[in-house]
Amino acid sequence: MPRIRSTSIRAALFTVPLAVAGVLGVAAVPSGATPHLDKPLTCRGEGVDPGARVHARAETVIHAPLSTVWKLQTDVERWPSWQTPVKSMERLDHGPLRKGSTFRWTTPVPPNPSTPATSLDITSTVEQLKRNSCIRWTGPAIGEGLRIDGVHVWRFTKVDGGVLVRTEETHTGEQVEADVPTATKILREGLEGWLGDLKTTAKARAGHHRR
Template identity: 35%
Template sequence: MMNNITDDGEAGVDVSAPVVSRHSVTVTASADAVWRILTDIDAWTTWLPEIPYARLETPGPLAPGSVFRWSAAGMEIESTIVQARPQERLVWRGYGDGPNGVLGVHVWALTPAGDGVEVSTEESFAGPPVDADPAQFQGGLDATLARWLDRLKRTAEAATAS
């Protein structure tokens, strides 16, 4: 589970986890604009109102091993960057509410698409709380990722228009 390396050498979600969600959207903005929004973790609260706080703990640009702390869905989360390829791919993993809580692995992928970028996101959830009620976690994760993509699209397109 630690690495989740796919056949093509990419870090990815845990496809054997009880909960896996995948969503995508086309954003009429540059990959650079989308990347800046995604990787400015300290500013997540400005476009993701359900996140009360988010703070990068490791100084400098995001890189494998960078740590950030945040809160979502009532969980305190510590995440570590697994892969960061600017304007292309961002992967992190972390525990919500500690090692006996929810283990999430999240992937963001940006692919050129016409006059914008296709933004795909996927996340896996595992751990004792997920095992106890996978249907609730699946529904919550599906709704959250769809909302995040919609907000990312609106934020990036508004920034590009101004």
């Protein structure tokens, strides 16, 4: 599931611009990235919830080795060390992240028109994974007066000079569906923030290893 920036709700199993109200799934493409909006992202043939009204995509190019980017993303126990919005993290199984792995984490959510400020308790389950290529996880995020069911897909592709990282996520739930534009803006901002943190950390680690 996503997470939420304390300043701009970052629900990453979750993790939506107030682009145009009602226009969902239009990815915000950071500088240097090439948009790939022709079809939904999948991992081993499975994608996000096609019926979800809250839906966002984002992508960026990270100038670092694929192995570095992959390790950062899949070593979930260390997320709090480079993602400020992740306040706690607990692996519920052991060993390398794989299909069936589960982890529980928390992230704050600021107040919004539909719900009060709260902390989301997220339990994510890895449904599909292909090493150095893709991950898909699902799970509920629960807070005071709020429940989100999310599906999150990540894809990693080698490109000249680095890795193209693409991510797509959907949310369902009574509270987020009560205000789809706001929920979409929150989700989009969360995805963009996550990519930004991943990019900054991966580039720093790659630079360190080159010294």
